[in-house]
Amino acid sequence: MSHMSTPVEPKIKLADVHKAFGPKVVLDGIDLAVQPGESVVIIGGSGTGKSVTLKCILGLLRPEQGSVTVDGQDVVAMGGRAREAMLRKFGMLFQGGALFDSMTVWENVAFGLIQGRGMKRAEAREIAIDKLAQVGLAASAGDLMPVELSGGMQKRVALARAIASSPEIIFFDEPTTGLDPIMADVINDLIVQCVKNVGATALSITHDMASARKIADRIAMLYKGRLIWIGSPKDIDHSGNEFVDQFIHGRAEGPIKMELRA
Amino acid sequence: MEFLASIGRVVLGFLAHVGRLTAFTATAVSHTVRPPFFYRLTLKAMIEIGYYSLPVVGLTAIFSGMVLALQSYTGFARFSAEGAVATVVVLSMTRELGPVLAGLMVAGRIGASMAAEIGTMRVTEQIDALVTLSTNPFKYLVAPRLIAGTLMLPFLVGVADIIGVFGGYIVGVYKLGFNPSSYISRTWEYLEPLDVISGLTKAAVFGFLISLMGCYNGYYSKGGAQGVGKATTNSVVSAAILILIFNYIITALYFGK
Numbered sequence: 001m002s003h004m005s006t007p008v009e010p011k012i013k014l015a016d017v018h019k020a021f022g023p024k025v026v027l028d029g030i031d032l033a034v035q036p037g038e039s040v041v042i043i044g045g046s047g048t049g050k051s052v053t054l055k056c057i058l059g060l061l062r063p064e065q066g067s068v069t070v071d072g073q074d075v076v077a078m079g080g081r082a083r084e085a086m087l088r089k090f091g092m093l094f095q096g097g098a099l100f101d102s103m104t105v106w107e108n109v110a111f112g113l114i115q116g117r118g119m120k121r122a123e124a125r126e127i128a129i130d131k132l133a134q135v136g137l138a139a140s141a142g143d144l145m146p147v148e149l150s151g152g153m154q155k156r157v158a159l160a161r162a163i164a165s166s167p168e169i170i171f172f173d174e175p176t177t178g179l180d181p182i183m184a185d186v187i188n189d190l191i192v193q194c195v196k197n198v199g200a201t202a203l204s205i206t207h208d209m210a211s212a213r214k215i216a217d218r219i220a221m222l223y224k225g226r227l228i229w230i231g232s233p234k235d236i237d238h239s240g241n242e243f244v245d246q247f248i249h250g251r252a253e254g255p256i257k258m259e260l261r262a
Numbered sequence: 263m264e265f266l267a268s269i270g271r272v273v274l275g276f277l278a279h280v281g282r283l284t285a286f287t288a289t290a291v292s293h294t295v296r297p298p299f300f301y302r303l304t305l306k307a308m309i310e311i312g313y314y315s316l317p318v319v320g321l322t323a324i325f326s327g328m329v330l331a332l333q334s335y336t337g338f339a340r341f342s343a344e345g346a347v348a349t350v351v352v353l354s355m356t357r358e359l360g361p362v363l364a365g366l367m368v369a370g371r372i373g374a375s376m377a378a379e380i381g382t383m384r385v386t387e388q389i390d391a392l393v394t395l396s397t398n399p400f401k402y403l404v405a406p407r408l409i410a411g412t413l414m415l416p417f418l419v420g421v422a423d424i425i426g427v428f429g430g431y432i433v434g435v436y437k438l439g440f441n442p443s444s445y446i447s448r449t450w451e452y453l454e455p456l457d458v459i460s461g462l463t464k465a466a467v468f469g470f471l472i473s474l475m476g477c478y479n480g481y482y483s484k485g486g487a488q489g490v491g492k493a494t495t496n497s498v499v500s501a502a503i504l505i506l507i508f509n510y511i512i513t514a515l516y517f518g519k
Contacts (some may be wrong), residue, residue: 044385058406060390084396098387116396161395 009072011036011169011217012057017066019052026052027063028225039195039202043247045256050205051095053222054171058090058201059083062114070169084199088116091167091200094173097158099146105157106132106142112165131160135190135195152183152197156190170195172204176211188214209248221247223256280453286478290408293400300406307410311372311469312417318371319364323422327351327429333377335438347438348448351430355454356461360422361415362509367469368415369501373476376407377497380480389481404481407473413470416462423461460516467504469510475501 002072010033019027021083023108026049034040044050053054055061057068059075068075070086078086098107107114109126109131118190119127129139134158155175162170175191176184195202206212212219213233220230229241236248246254334350380403385388392399427449434440476495483493 028485055390058390058394060393080398084398087394087396094387094391096386098391100383100391111397112395114404159499221453 003257005256006131009036009208010034010069011067011071012203013115014053014057014066015067017053017056017063017068019049019061019063025225028067028229029066030222030225032227034201034203036201037199039199039204039215041204041206041216041218042220042222042227045207045214045247045249046236049225050220050222051173053201054092054173054205058087058092058171070125071234089168090164090171091162091165091169092157092171092173093158093162093173097146097154098169099158099161101146103136103146104110105143105144105146105149108146109127109161109164110155111161113153117165126216128160131164134163134194135148136186147150152179152186155179155183155187157188159190159194163198163200166198167200169201169203170198172202172206172215174206174208175204176206176208181210184211185214186219187211209250276515282482283478286481287474288402290404290474290477293398293405296401298401300402303402304406304409307406308414310375311368311410311473312414315364315368315371315414315418316421318367319418319422319498320425321361322363322367323355323426324429326363327355327426327431330359330431331430331433331438332355335434337490345448347434347440348350348430348445349452351434352427352449353457355426355430356423356457356512357513358461358509360419360426361461361464361468362505364419364422364465365415366502366508367477368469369472369475369498369505372411373472373497374494376473376476377480377483377494378490380477381493384481385489399481401422404477408470409479411469411473412466413469415465415472419461419465423458432453436444446475454518460512463508463516464512467480470477471504471508475504495513 012032012034014032016031017027017030018025030040030053033039042050052061056063057070059074059078063076070089072118073082073086075083075086099105100111103111106125106128109128110119113119113124113127114121125142129142132139132142137153137156137160141149141153141157146157149157159175162172172191177189179187190192191202191204194200194213202215204212204215216233218230219233219236220227221241222228223243229239229244231239233236236244239245242255246256274400330351331347335344335347338346338350380389383392383403389399389403392402416516431442431445431449434445435442477496479493480490483489
């Protein structure tokens, strides 16, 4: 995952993105450009709009203002078919895994290939088994149902599903949340490896600093709907930004006040 | 002024709700006629609605037919019209009780399970996952259920009509002492095709409404287990109310002259 310094068109570009739910402003002017092959991690506390940012890019939510482009195409105004074509470039690892509980593990992994691309089941199954092997799961796990797996294994299956169609862009929504530290590190390694293998552009959101340091080429910190700091992981310890300092050291005292009352 | 504001809020909320439901219905229906079609899922939904609802609909129908025979016999005896029992049973079953009771029972069984399933998929981000896997949730989740509901309810009601009439026959012949062959000929004597057709039309509309309410409430559920519970309740209550409203409207359209 090398950071590209040559001026190429960014893979994903957000310019002045605003999103509010009723009176509650969640995104208040986000500007971010992710270069091809780069891995950007957005950090920030709960409820600062990290998930909303991803959903705006995917078109699951519609920003009120600003533009979101993927490969130079505006995704906000995009209609049905164009959006489906655009989404084929994406893979996403959801926070809770979001595995389809009515299907077996391999059917989950192969879902995008079968439904999204019309591949034959037998062929898709082989790819699914191969992807499961990449995340360290045996072929026999493919015939289990998702509920029969532990949390860490479900995360791996979800990761296999996200990379199954060899996407150009992969989103990771809190990939290590709810895992023990060792399993979290295993998942981090898998993410680094998988992103490298498929040569994808990655955008992750997390509040796990160990994870962010490991998988990021650049880290951006989201606070109150704005990106208040962007830089490389090696600079984050001397960012000179007191908000960033408070967050990465996990201190209750500091400029960031937790809103205990909603 | 506070009072007026609250009225305004309720009205605006209601209008927003109606608008959202209308948009949902239009999108869902458009996906039932545009390819690609998910045949396997439609077949699965049809089996779930049509086949697995047979016991509950059959039980409802047989006891409704039986009680109808008993009630109309004792009631009509007051003006010596006991002979009309067979006719009353068959007309009530085909025109009213078959579709309405089957509709209400299926609303409880199917509408609730659809709302719970789709609602759980919503709150666990499985619907978002569908979208990111290039699969339209309307096509994949909603359209198969709408088609299955609209096609299978008439089938269930047809079965309910027959079983209900049979229930009336059992009570009529074995308890009230009617002659079997005259009971059957009385059943056919005043029955017109329109009685059955109107009932089956109702059934198709009710089936559509049950699936629509189940999918709609599930699709927009939010807030975890509690939200899914609320969506489930809403889907059953709203489907039941819509069934009763549309029952009147369709009856008025067919017979309201």
